[in-house]
Amino acid sequence: MVTIAGSGMGGYNFDNIHLDFTKYEIIFCDQNFQTDLENVVKGSFKVVKEEISKNLDKEILYIVSGSPTFFSGAILILNVLKKENIPFKIIDNTSSLNYMLAHEGVSLVKTGIITLHGKNDIDLENFLVKDYTFIICDENTPKLLKEAMQFLDKDDFSITLGEQFGYKDEKFSNTTLDSMILNPPKMPYSLLIKRNYKPLPNISSEDSIEHENGMITKSYKRHISLQVLELQPNQLLWDVGAGSGSVSIDGYKRYKIKTVLFEKNEKRAKMIQNSLSKHKILNTKLQIGEASELYKLEKTTPDRIFVGGGGMKVISELDYLYERLADDGLMVANFVTLEHLTTAINTLKKAEIKFDVKSISLTTYKMSLLLPEPERVMYQIIVKKEKND
Numbered sequence: 001m002v003t004i005a006g007s008g009m010g011g012y013n014f015d016n017i018h019l020d021f022t023k024y025e026i027i028f029c030d031q032n033f034q035t036d037l038e039n040v041v042k043g044s045f046k047v048v049k050e051e052i053s054k055n056l057d058k059e060i061l062y063i064v065s066g067s068p069t070f071f072s073g074a075i076l077i078l079n080v081l082k083k084e085n086i087p088f089k090i091i092d093n094t095s096s097l098n099y100m101l102a103h104e105g106v107s108l109v110k111t112g113i114i115t116l117h118g119k120n121d122i123d124l125e126n127f128l129v130k131d132y133t134f135i136i137c138d139e140n141t142p143k144l145l146k147e148a149m150q151f152l153d154k155d156d157f158s159i160t161l162g163e164q165f166g167y168k169d170e171k172f173s174n175t176t177l178d179s180m181i182l183n184p185p186k187m188p189y190s191l192l193i194k195r196n197y198k199p200l201p202n203i204s205s206e207d208s209i210e211h212e213n214g215m216i217t218k219s220y221k222r223h224i225s226l227q228v229l230e231l232q233p234n235q236l237l238w239d240v241g242a243g244s245g246s247v248s249i250d251g252y253k254r255y256k257i258k259t260v261l262f263e264k265n266e267k268r269a270k271m272i273q274n275s276l277s278k279h280k281i282l283n284t285k286l287q288i289g290e291a292s293e294l295y296k297l298e299k300t301t302p303d304r305i306f307v308g309g310g311g312m313k314v315i316s317e318l319d320y321l322y323e324r325l326a327d328d329g330l331m332v333a334n335f336v337t338l339e340h341l342t343t344a345i346n347t348l349k350k351a352e353i354k355f356d357v358k359s360i361s362l363t364t365y366k367m368s369l370l371l372p373e374p375e376r377v378m379y380q381i382i383v384k385k386e387k388n389d
Helices: 045-054 074-083 096-104 141-148 177-182 219-228 246-255 266-278 291-297 311-315 318-324 338-350
Strands: 002-006 026-030 040-043 060-064 088-091 111-115 132-136 157-163 171-175 189-195 236-240 258-263 284-288 304-307 330-335 356-360 363-366 371-374 378-384
Touching (some): 096 111, 096 132, 096 157, 219 356, 246 266, 258 266, 318 378
Parallel strands (some): 236 258, 236 304, 304 330
């Protein structure tokens, strides 16, 4: 029998575990726990997992910090036990999540949960999607959040800080990201962020996005492009020649992706900034300047690339952009002139890169007279990067 017990909040010890430890032949725990018991095996999760699998014929106690069912290695152990039909027992304990929500009087169903402890990527599927977001933190969390939330206004969210739960010095306070960067909280700590705004509709109308005349991808063409990009949550999109930024804006709102936008025109870049703020777009970066120069300096690796502008310099470097894609990445480039389309095709053919071309033509009708109002034909090049390319 394997018993998995949570140690609750506070220090790395067994003080909050009310069990008869003499019943167990071996007790496993993290190497940070402090105990005088002799039958204890300490180690990293990898070590503990291996040792448990070797001793499944014994009476085992596995102690984890906090709650065993909350962001714990115990979940992986449980999956192994279930697969092998090994009997087990779970003894839960108070988690920092339950403690924080109880103190603030917040319902779990209204709360998204993410961990940034030891991580540099924010799970956008659960970040500021619900009324509240609970975050497990480390020393880098405030800076990471500030970068991800740069296009939010200070009144768009409120932060409750909980420090050292279970210790004598535990503390709740209201704070800001700037305050935490200047005066780092005491570890361990957690955050509860209240979202003070209501998200706008996932499909943005043209008049809700600032743009110059003709410098926006029409909504129906925009959504065709987003579908062809086959976006998945938390993927990184490069939006080259962003124009109004509409593809990135709806890409985040519909699919919860990260974005890097490249736009050389300073007036349009200012419009993009205003729209990113209006639509509450998270985890995005705007690069202002010549795209063909800036994306060579960009250190990230995109899962998807959308080319909506950038001129001949960008089009003649589609082979370079292809090389920057992650394995299994996808690039979609839209064109309205045969000159640009021809240059793009020749560039990819010369580099021996496989591609598909689509022609998209839509016609709208004026209701008063039912007269057709044709749109310009849009040509779309689609390039898939296979793993062995």
